[in-house]
Amino acid sequence: MPQQRLGLAEDLMDTERELPLALRAAYLALHRKTDARFAEHGVTADQFVLLASLSRGEALTQRELAERISSDPSTVRAMLVLLEVNGLVQRGSHPTDARAKSVALTAAGKRIHKKLWRSGQPIRGELFASISVEEADTLVLLLRKIESSLNNDVVLA
Amino acid sequence: MPQQRLGLAEDLMDTERELPLALRAAYLALHRKTDARFAEHGVTADQFVLLASLSRGEALTQRELAERISSDPSTVRAMLVLLEVNGLVQRGSHPTDARAKSVALTAAGKRIHKKLWRSGQPIRGELFASISVEEADTLVLLLRKIESSLNNDVVLA
DNA sequence: TATTGTTATACTCTATAACTATA
DNA sequence: TATAGTTATAGAGTATAACAATA
Numbered sequence: 001m002p003q004q005r006l007g008l009a010e011d012l013m014d015t016e017r018e019l020p021l022a023l024r025a026a027y028l029a030l031h032r033k034t035d036a037r038f039a040e041h042g043v044t045a046d047q048f049v050l051l052a053s054l055s056r057g058e059a060l061t062q063r064e065l066a067e068r069i070s071s072d073p074s075t076v077r078a079m080l081v082l083l084e085v086n087g088l089v090q091r092g093s094h095p096t097d098a099r100a101k102s103v104a105l106t107a108a109g110k111r112i113h114k115k116l117w118r119s120g121q122p123i124r125g126e127l128f129a130s131i132s133v134e135e136a137d138t139l140v141l142l143l144r145k146i147e148s149s150l151n152n153d154v155v156l157a
Numbered sequence: 158m159p160q161q162r163l164g165l166a167e168d169l170m171d172t173e174r175e176l177p178l179a180l181r182a183a184y185l186a187l188h189r190k191t192d193a194r195f196a197e198h199g200v201t202a203d204q205f206v207l208l209a210s211l212s213r214g215e216a217l218t219q220r221e222l223a224e225r226i227s228s229d230p231s232t233v234r235a236m237l238v239l240l241e242v243n244g245l246v247q248r249g250s251h252p253t254d255a256r257a258k259s260v261a262l263t264a265a266g267k268r269i270h271k272k273l274w275r276s277g278q279p280i281r282g283e284l285f286a287s288i289s290v291e292e293a294d295t296l297v298l299l300l301r302k303i304e305s306s307l308n309n310d311v312v313l314a
Numbered sequence: 315t316a317t318t319g320t321t322a323t324a325c326t327c328t329a330t331a332a333c334t335a336t337a
Numbered sequence: 338t339a340t341a342g343t344t345a346t347a348g349a350g351t352a353t354a355a356c357a358a359t360a
Contacts, residue, residue, distance in 0.1 A: 015293045016281055020187060022300040024206065027184035028227045029307040030177060035351090044326065049181065063341060070185045073342065075328055082326080099336045099341040123307070124173055130306040131299060136172045139299045142292055143179040149287040150186040150280070192328090201349070220318065230319065232351055239349085256318040256359045 033123050038116055042086065048120075050079055051088065051105065051113045059104040061094060088112060190280050195273055199243065205277075207236055208245065208262065208270045216261040218251060245269060 034045035043051070046069070053068045054060065060068070066076040080103060083089040088109035094100035105113065128136060191202035200208070203226070210225045211217060217225070223233040237260060240246040245266035251257035262270065285293060 015290070015297055016285065018297050019284065019293055019300075020281070021206070022297045022304070023180075023184050023187060025227050026300040026304040026307075027180050029304045030180060032227075032351090033307055046327070049178070061341075070182050070189075071327085072329070074330085074344085077343070078327075094341090097337075097341075101342070124177070126306050126309075127176065127303050128173065130302045133172070135299055135302075136176055138295065139303075140172055140176050140179045142288060142296045142299075143176075143183040145287045145292075146284050146296075147179070147183040147186045149283050150183070150190055152283075189328090203350070218318075228350085229352070231321085231353085234320070235350075251318090254318080254360075258319070 030123070030127065033126075034120060037119060037123060041112060041116060041119070043088075043112065043116060047079060047083060048113075048116055050076075050083065051109060051116070054089070054103065054105045055110070055113045057104075059092075059102040061097075061100040062091075062103060063100070065103060083109070187280070187284065190283075191277060194276060194280060198269060198273060198276070200245075200269065200273060204236060204240060205270075205273055207233075207240065208266060208273070211246070211260065211262045212267070212270045214261075216249075216259040218254075218257040219248075219260060220257070222260060240266070 031045050034048070038045060038048060049069050050065065053065060062073055062076050062080065065071075065080075066073050069076070071079075080089055080091060084091060087106055089103060090106050090109075091101045091103050094102045131139065188202050191205070195202060195205060206226050207222065210222060219230055219233050219237065222228075222237075223230050226233070228236075237246055237248060241248060244263055246260060247263050247266075248258045248260050251259045288296065
């Protein structure tokens with residue numbers, strides 16, 4: 001349960017209305033700009049997040065991927081099938097669990113991930129243009145806090 | 158162009174990677190939780206944002222709505238058609254501009270907006286549970302900053 | 315000429331439920 | 338029993354381009 005925050009009721013009411021909208025507006029601005037930018041490469045912003053999750057080189061299962069990109073297994077499968085058709089991803093059998101699939105980037109997938117990372121640089125430039133390094137760190141911290149409490153990764157009493 | 162931020166290159170690299178992902182994770186957590194919560198009322202989270210934009214009572218054009226919810230006219234039209242079929246929204250002719258349409262909530266639309274606002278209270282409770290009032294205000298401020306610079310509402314030189 | 319909105323169209327993401335096979 | 342993944346299915350949001358009507 002949140003604190004009562006007595007004495008700032010009006011401010012709270014405003015923030016209570018505005019935080020969800022501000023979060024949405026900021027995310028959508030980033031998402032659409034990224035989608036538009038990556039369109040010429042035939043990759044969506046969401047697909048890029050998947051590629052980025054695999055870019056460290058370790059193979060992951062579809063379930064692990066679903067968790068990392070905040071999605072669910074059937075959505076991830078649909079996305080992976082598209083990426084596989086485009087030759088960016090490979091789904092092999094898992095070494096120790098015959099139920100699972102082991103997903104990894106192909107050589108083409110690695111190449112395009114690097115290309116997309118570079119292609120997205122101007123967008124990240126804009127993203128960070130109006131805030132300081134300290135503010136950026138603060139922002140990441142606060143975003144993680146609200147994500148955790150929304151996902152009931154409860155830390156509090 | 159962003160500042161160089163010399164001397165903190167590694168920290169910057171981390172934040173540069175993590176801010177987009179943290180923004181995405183926080184937004185999606187909120188979005189999905191809201192969608193799930195509103196499903197029993199037959200309204201999506203995005204539709205709720207539309208309803209909320211109209212909840213002050215003033216009629217808006219579809220173009221104005223598109224801007225407010227960070228979308229585009231054809232998407233807004235599709236959403237409004239759905240809401241109109243469900244009797245939550247009315248699209249009339251505009252008083253002074255015959256090209257435009259004047260969109261407003263119906264009585265049922267106003268009722269369901271109120272109900273949904275109440276229904277979303279526990280989610281907002283979670284959203285604010287782990288951050289202070291000051292942090293919430295900071296968060297809104299920073300989110301608006303990055304949204305502005307992404308949308309080229311440029312304030313800087 | 316520019317703007318508001320419509321239409322047609324196509325695609326991605328999303329999500330549930332029933333299912334198979336493995337653990 | 339529980340888990341990993343598949344399949345079928347359905348719907349929502351997204352976006353572009355061509356178009357009509359009006360400003």
